[in-house]
Amino acid sequence: MLRVTVELLPRGRESGRKTLASADITQEKGGEHADYRVELHDEVMGSVGVGALREYPRFATTVSIIPACWKTTWRQVLSTRH
Numbered sequence: 053m054l055r056v057t058v059e060l061l062p063r064g065r066e067s068g069r070k071t072l073a074s075a076d077i078t079q080e081k082g083g084e085h086a087d088y089r090v091e092l093h094d095e096v097m098g099s100v101g102v103g104a105l106r107e108y109p110r111f112a113t114t115v116s117i118i119p120a121c122w123k124t125t126w127r128q129v130l131s132t133r134h
Contacts, residue, residue, distance in 0.1 A: 053078045056118055071095055077105075077121050086110040088117070090125040101129035 054077040062068040073094045081087040085107040092100040103125030108117060 054114065054118070056122075073100075075118075075122060075125070077117070080104075082110065084110055088121060090121045092125055092129065101125065101132070103128035 056075045056077065057071055058073040060068075060070045060072055062070075073092070075093070076091045078089045078091075079086050080089050086109075088105040088108060090103045090105060092103070094100050103121075105117075105121045105124045108120060112120075
């Protein structure tokens with residue numbers, strides 16, 4: 053599992069650090085193209101929603117999977133709010 057955390061560091065100082073949001077990315081199906089479950093959490097709103105990233109290249113870099121999960125999940129969460 054990967055946990056991505058978004059934090060605010062006022063004036064770049066660790067002492068005032070505050071967590072704003074997080075995403076838990078869990079692999080649900082392995083293989084060459086894997087499926088991932090993504091849970092979004094906001095410190096003010098609580099659980100924002102759950103989404104899925106399907107058939108993503110299993111050995112893609114962490115740097116590429118994080119924005120892919122974030123983008124796909126936000127799209128899925130927002131489409132259920134209309």
